[in-house]
Amino acid sequence: MRSRVTVNANSISKVERESGSVFAPKFDSGGLLTAVVVDAESNEVLVVAFMNAEALAKTRESGRVHFWSRSRGELWLKGETSGNYLNVEEILVDCDQDALVIRAKADGPTCHTGARSCFYRRLDPEADDERALSPISR
Amino acid sequence: MRSRVTVNANSISKVERESGSVFAPKFDSGGLLTAVVVDAESNEVLVVAFMNAEALAKTRESGRVHFWSRSRGELWLKGETSGNYLNVEEILVDCDQDALVIRAKADGPTCHTGARSCFYRRLDPEADDERALSPISR
Numbered sequence: 001m002r003s004r005v006t007v008n009a010n011s012i013s014k015v016e017r018e019s020g021s022v023f024a025p026k027f028d029s030g031g032l033l034t035a036v037v038v039d040a041e042s043n044e045v046l047v048v049a050f051m052n053a054e055a056l057a058k059t060r061e062s063g064r065v066h067f068w069s070r071s072r073g074e075l076w077l078k079g080e081t082s083g084n085y086l087n088v089e090e091i092l093v094d095c096d097q098d099a100l101v102i103r104a105k106a107d108g109p110t111c112h113t114g115a116r117s118c119f120y121r122r123l124d125p126e127a128d129d130e131r132a133l134s135p136i137s138r
Numbered sequence: 139m140r141s142r143v144t145v146n147a148n149s150i151s152k153v154e155r156e157s158g159s160v161f162a163p164k165f166d167s168g169g170l171l172t173a174v175v176v177d178a179e180s181n182e183v184l185v186v187a188f189m190n191a192e193a194l195a196k197t198r199e200s201g202r203v204h205f206w207s208r209s210r211g212e213l214w215l216k217g218e219t220s221g222n223y224l225n226v227e228e229i230l231v232d233c234d235q236d237a238l239v240i241r242a243k244a245d246g247p248t249c250h251t252g253a254r255s256c257f258y259r260r261l262d263p264e265a266d267d268e269r270a271l272s273p274i275s276r
Contacts, residue, residue: 023270043181048237060263092257099186119230125198132161
């Protein structure tokens, strides 16, 4: 496996981090970046999860989105059970390099519930929490 | 301030969490949810950050996006310095209720760099990290 994350995140200046061409991902205290996967055509957010350095490297190498599962404590190839892989079209990096947006083509529903996106409910800001969520249909 | 987050996240079943109408946000070990703010019209991801219970409550009450700044360790009304508030149109909740997508109208550029979105660079998956980022123009 090719070596990745070759630049130490603390070795570059704020200006370099925000405006340069050097990729120096800033993993949090748990070693994670936030990764938002959106549909490459519609921009709809499909799933939000986390990547450690290994998940990021495998995503770059394979072209399929890998996460780090915080609940299971293991590398997680999204779609490894369902076959519904997320095929990377483009990876965007934010200003401080601690979050990624991945534009992807999904082989099928992304959510384990069978929904196209994990975000299939709306929160009514005014409602009591006991009845605040309702399904969306788009 | 109205009391919020009235349902203990551990008191509901997996089925209720994933398919019910009860909002029981699952804060992580640091007391945070992931919040993805997207442009209400284009769906473009503008910024990714975190909310604690207070930031979530203030967002619901005020209609303006509030975060918890992990680096500064304080509540953060997005736009409090720049005037570029993020005005909530709709809040979506994911299957396991640990992430939000907020559809918002931005009063101006969202990124502190002046960019419309914090995600203004693309990562070349094949390139060496020292020259892996390039600006996008859309």
